[in-house]
Amino acid sequence: MSNPSNLRYATTHEWAKQDSDVVTVGVTAFAIEQLTEPTYLELPAVGAALKAGDKFGIIESYKSTSDLYSPVSGTVIERNEPLVDEGKRKGDPKPVNDDAFGAGWMVKIKLAPSATLDHLLTAEQYDQQLASEGH
Amino acid sequence: MSNLRTPLYQWHVDHKARMVPFGGWEMPVQYTGIGPEHKAVRSTAGLFDISHMARVSFRGTDALALLEKVFTNSVATMKDGQVRYGLVCKEDGGILDDILVYRWPYEFAAVINAGNRSKILAWLETQRTGMAVEIQDQTLDTTMIAVQGPKSVALVAGMFADDVSALKYYYAIPSRYKDKPCVVSRTGYTGEDGFEVIVPNALGVTLWEEFIAKGAVPCGLGSRDTLRLEAAMPLYGHELNETIDPIHAGLAWAVKLDKGDFIGRDAIQKATADTTRPVRVGLEIEGKRAAREGCPITDADGTNCGTVTSGSLCPWLDKSLAMGYVNPQFASVGSALDVDVRGTNLPATVVPLPFYKRKK
Numbered sequence: 001m002s003n004p005s006n007l008r009y010a011t012t013h014e015w016a017k018q019d020s021d022v023v024t025v026g027v028t029a030f031a032i033e034q035l036t037e038p039t040y041l042e043l044p045a046v047g048a049a050l051k052a053g054d055k056f057g058i059i060e061s062y063k064s065t066s067d068l069y070s071p072v073s074g075t076v077i078e079r080n081e082p083l084v085d086e087g088k089r090k091g092d093p094k095p096v097n098d099d100a101f102g103a104g105w106m107v108k109i110k111l112a113p114s115a116t117l118d119h120l121l122t123a124e125q126y127d128q129q130l131a132s133e134g135h
Numbered sequence: 136m137s138n139l140r141t142p143l144y145q146w147h148v149d150h151k152a153r154m155v156p157f158g159g160w161e162m163p164v165q166y167t168g169i170g171p172e173h174k175a176v177r178s179t180a181g182l183f184d185i186s187h188m189a190r191v192s193f194r195g196t197d198a199l200a201l202l203e204k205v206f207t208n209s210v211a212t213m214k215d216g217q218v219r220y221g222l223v224c225k226e227d228g229g230i231l232d233d234i235l236v237y238r239w240p241y242e243f244a245a246v247i248n249a250g251n252r253s254k255i256l257a258w259l260e261t262q263r264t265g266m267a268v269e270i271q272d273q274t275l276d277t278t279m280i281a282v283q284g285p286k287s288v289a290l291v292a293g294m295f296a297d298d299v300s301a302l303k304y305y306y307a308i309p310s311r312y313k314d315k316p317c318v319v320s321r322t323g324y325t326g327e328d329g330f331e332v333i334v335p336n337a338l339g340v341t342l343w344e345e346f347i348a349k350g351a352v353p354c355g356l357g358s359r360d361t362l363r364l365e366a367a368m369p370l371y372g373h374e375l376n377e378t379i380d381p382i383h384a385g386l387a388w389a390v391k392l393d394k395g396d397f398i399g400r401d402a403i404q405k406a407t408a409d410t411t412r413p414v415r416v417g418l419e420i421e422g423k424r425a426a427r428e429g430c431p432i433t434d435a436d437g438t439n440c441g442t443v444t445s446g447s448l449c450p451w452l453d454k455s456l457a458m459g460y461v462n463p464q465f466a467s468v469g470s471a472l473d474v475d476v477r478g479t480n481l482p483a484t485v486v487p488l489p490f491y492k493r494k495k
Contacts, residue, residue, distance in 0.1 A: 033153065036357060037168045039448045040423045058477070060425055062169040062361050062447050065477070085423060097168075 003028060003127060004101055008120035010071040011129060015101060016120055021111045023072050027059065029100040030130055036061040038093040041083050043107055048076045050109065052119065057106065059093070068106070073115040078108040141186035142278045142339035152355060158249030160187040163355040173361050173450035175352035176325050180284035182343065182351040183359055189252035189274045190333065191259075193243040197266035202243055204397055205262050206236055207381060207390040213238040218305045218320050221389045223255060224399030228380035228406050231258060233371055233389075235322065237307055244318075246279075248371045262398070278339030282351055283329035283362075285493075290349050291330055295319055299330060313338055324359065326366025326491055364456060365449045367417055367489035373428060373444045374415055374458055380406040383460070385415045385488070413441055413460035417488040418474065420455040420481050423448055426474045432461055433473045433480070440465050443474060449490065456490050457483070 007015045013031035017024045032038065040060040050056050050070040057068040083106065084091040096104035121129065138161040147154060152163030163184065165172060175181045193202060202210045208221030217238050223231045232251040237244040247255050252274065259270055282290055288300045296311035299319040307320030315335050323329040334342050347353060360370070369375050369384060380403055381390045392404055406412070420426055426446035434440045446457030457474065465472060470485040 036153075036165055037170055039170075040425070042424075060423075060448070062173075062425075062450065063164070063357050065425060065427055090423065 003030070003123045005123040007101065007123060008071070008117045009123065009126035010069060010120055012069045014069060014071045016071040016117055018111075018117055022077065023074065023109045023111055023117065024105050025056075025071060025107050025109060026100060026105045027068065027096065028126075030135065032097055032100050032104075035059065035066060036063045037097045040085065041091065041093040041096065041106070043079045043084055044076050046076050046079060050074060050076065052115070059096070070109065071120055072109055072117060073112040074109040075112070076107050077110045080105050080107070139187070139275075141184055142336045143184045143186065143343055146340055146343060147184065150353065152353075155356070157356055158187055159252070160249055162187055163353075165355040165357045166353050169355070169357040169361060170450045172352060172354040172358035176284045176327055176354060176358065176362055177451045178285070180282055180286040180290055180329075180346075180351045181325070181354040181358065182346050183281040183283065183354050183356075184343070185279045185281050185331065186274075186277070186339070187249035188279055189247035189249060189255070189272065190277060190279065191245050191247060191256070192271045192273060193245070193268055194241075194271070195266075195268040197263075197268045198243050201259070201263050201266050201268045202236060202245075203395065205259065206234070207397060207399065207403070208236070209391040209394040210236055210238065210243070211394070215240045216306050216308060218307050218322055220305075222375075222381050222386065223258065224381065224403065225377060226398055226402065228399045228402030229377035230371075230375045230379055230381060230384065231255065231377060233369065233375055233386075237318075237320070239309070251371060276336060277333050278336050278342070279331060279333050280339070280342055280346070281323055281325075281329060281331045282346055283323045283325040283327045284351075285328060286350065287327070287329040290346065290351060291319070294345065302330075304328075312342060324368055325362040326368070326489065327362075327493055358450075360445075361447050361449055364445050364447055364458065365451055365489070365491040367458065367491075369415070369458070370445060379460075380412075382406040382409075383412045383414045410463055412463070414463055414466045415444075415458060415488075416441075416461050416466050416485050417490055418443070418446075418457040418459060418472070418483040419486045419490075420446070420457060420474055420483045422481060423455055424476055424479075424481055425455055426457040426459075426476055426481065426483070430457075430459075431475045432459055432465075432483070433475060434465055435471060435473075437473075440472065446474075452491055454490070455481075458488075461485070
């Protein structure tokens with residue numbers, strides 16, 4: 001599995017993709033491989049304010065339940081709605097499994113003033129983290 | 136201490152299984168995914184490496200007496216080739232392990248949980264004092280493979296020297312595979328029909344690959360866990376431990392109080408009259424979120440009345456199901472409770488066990 005070089009990474013296995021002041025966030029293919037296929041996803045409401053490192057959601061698999069952490073500070077402006085359960089509508093987080101870096105994106109966050117992605121790992125650094133963890 | 140590896144370890148790694156430590160072994164948790172592997176077992180046939188399960192033989196004039204002493208179910212009434220489930224308990228009725236006992240004309244055997252292998256061997260060593268019985272741990276010499284699912288019977292056709300498809304449920308037969316001795320039993324831990332096969336290590340990969348060539352889907356411990364949960368089979372360390380007695384675990388059927396004395400009998404007898412202790416129940420949880428081990432269970436007033444011991448979204452029924460222990464006044468079917476999942480209260484209902492039962 002390769003981690004795209006145009007993304008930045010949190011040590012907690014979320015990825016962040018910047019397009020001017022909007023950052024798209026998801027979790028890495030490595031994280032999904034560890035969790036096994038996702039069965040349930042909980043995401044923050046549009047408008048939620050997050051600081052880098054804040055818990056922003058929950059991802060569940062048949063095997064485990066894990067927290068998701070925001071890689072950046074800002075405000076949620078969009079969610080990947082089809083992935084999420086809401087009222088009677090049952091979401092399907094399958095795209096997270098099939099395309100973690102693409103269709104499986106989770107939220108778009110408008111960066112807070114002066115917030116950056118500088119604290120996040122580059123793909124190369126993230127690869128090194130995985131290697132040092134023995135993966 | 137490093138984990139043990141089964142003779143199929145390299146095969147698992149070569150086929151992209153994700154390996155995890157389990158019960159002192161390095162085992163595959165999944166190959167392609169827990170969901171598809173689970174569904175393969177329910178609809179066709181799945182294959183499990185269960186070589187980590189401990190296999191022990193008992194020989195000698197006191198073999199029967201020792202097993203009757205440490206096992207809650209009856210051994211004397213077993214027929215040759217029969218397999219029986221039961222518990223090994225302490226004097227106070229606490230469960231040390233749940234095991235299968237096999238009766239052969241020439242000896243007895245037991246299959247013990249991987250994580251309890253050394254504990255049970257030590258327990259047997261203590262209990263056998265003064266008895267003429269030879270206990271042999273054969274775990275590392277043999278490979279054990281389970282083929283489970285509605286297609287299992289068709290799959291085993293012609294593979295062994297004997298027609299194993301004629302085996303009755305919970306019976307076993309010593310047979311031959313590729314002209315080497317093997318044991319085939321009609322047993323399993325998935326809620327499906329199927330077989331468990333023990334072969335010499337040298338034939339482990341051969342047998343595994345023959346099953347796959349015939350269409351069985353390799354499955355990891357992840358789906359083994361969701362399958363047994365759906366079938367409401369207890370798992371040691373979750374539904375069973377040394378502080379839980381067989382009666383409150385819902386396993387009275389595996390205890391024969393009238394068979395004569397055995398370790399834990401008096402305590403278990405007392406437990407049958409104890410209506411205060413929590414009992415094992417099945418819970419169906421609203422929505423798709425899973426309850427996990429340790430989640431508190433509360434009544435309508437928000438008062439704690441139990442704890443979840445296993446829970447997952449179950450792939451075949453596509454429901455969030457859990458087992459747990461609740462105070463007896465909340466244990467009846469239909470009882471409306473809440474499960475606290477990380478601070479969120481999810482409505483749950485007590486439902487009959489098993490959640491899933493295969494069509495005969």
